[in-house]
Amino acid sequence: LVSREVKPEDTVMQVGNLHLGGNAIHVMAGPCSVETREQIVGTAQAVKKSGATMLRGGAFKPRTSPYEFQGLKNDGLSLLAEARKETGLLVVTEVKDTATLPQVAEVADILQVGARNMQNFSLLEAVGETRKPVLLKRGLSATIKELLMAAEYIVAKGNTRVILCERGIRTFETMTRNTLDLNAVPMLKSLSHLPVWVDPSHGIGVRKAVPAMMRAAIAVGADGLIVEVHPDPPRALSDGHQSLEFSEFDKAMSEVRAIAGAL
Ligand code: PEP
Ligand code: MN
Incomplete structure (x- = not known):
């Protein structure tokens, strides 16, 4: 169902008043x-000013260590709803398991399935039963084919609005958090009609290097970007080392617009 052979034209999906896929590039x-x-709310206002059309923020966090910050959970969802009300930005947030799916789906405009859950087949089927768009992240060591098959699980349940997201894979390299596999973008776009997004923040995991990978992702044909931005990265409760400050994000967005305009 996700294959280009079945549907040759790009899928363009309406989410709120936005159209994702096709020619327009969007940034969450x-x-x-x-x-x-x-x-x-402060971050939502700042990223909106810089041109983002969607707000990301985790409320239920799948952390590597059980002793790390696990997210504000339902309180986090309420704050996301407030930020949407203040700014009009659509909200993207991660759904960690089937048990919390109903409350997450009530607030999220787009459900994020995280890398660690890419092959959680019960969760894929459950989000497939909803009619919420899904941002499906590539697993830590998942092949392109496995990502497409994970998307197939969701679409097979009748939910056709799936965005594929490259977010870096595990390699032998230790200098960067992951290796952003930009090969996946043209491969996925030729194999599937679904929109293909890139997460340069988790892909490289080094704040100063994120803008370069944002530009590269757009140049290689990504339909959108998901970028971590924080008002005070050194004090962030998670992923501060890869989060951009407002001014860094603003500058990166002008560069991205220039590249997108030149394509
Ligand atoms: C995130 O987006 O903060 C996240 C946990 O991403 P991933 O699932 O790609 O690691
Ligand atoms: Mn993160």
């Missing part, structure tokens, strides 16, 4: 985790 930006009202 925001903190790794929702932390406070000021943080999420």
Whole structure:
């Protein structure tokens, strides 16, 4: 169902009043985790000014260690809803498991399925039963084919609005958090009609290097970007080392617009 052979033309999906896929490039930006009202509303206002059309922010966080910040959970969802009301930005947030799917789906405009859950087949089927758009992130060590098959699980349940997201894979390299596999963008776009997005923040994991990978992702044909932005990255409760400050994000967005305009 996700194959180009079945449907040759690009899928363009309406989410709120936005059209994702096709020619328009969209950027979702925001903190790794929702932390406070000021943080999420302030970030929403700043990224909107810089041209983002959607707000990201985790409320239920799948952390590597059980002792790390796990997110504000339902309180985080309420803060995301407030930030949407203040700014009009659509909200993208991660759904960690089937148990919390109903409450997450109530607030999210787009459900994010994280890399660690890419092959959680019960979760894929459950989000496939909803009619919410899904941002499906590539697993830590998943092949392009496995990502497409994970998308197939969702679409097979009748939910056709799936965005594929490259977010870096595990390689032997230790200098960067992951290796952003930009090969995946033209491969996915030729194999599938679904929109293909890139997450340069988790892909490289080094704040100073994120803008370069934002530009590269657009140049290689990505339909959109998801970028971590925080008002005070050194104090972030998660992923501060890869989060852009407002001014860095603003500059990166002008560069992205220049590249998108030149294509
Ligand atoms: C995130 O977007 O903050 C996140 C946890 O991403 P990933 O699932 O790609 O690691
Ligand atoms: Mn993160």
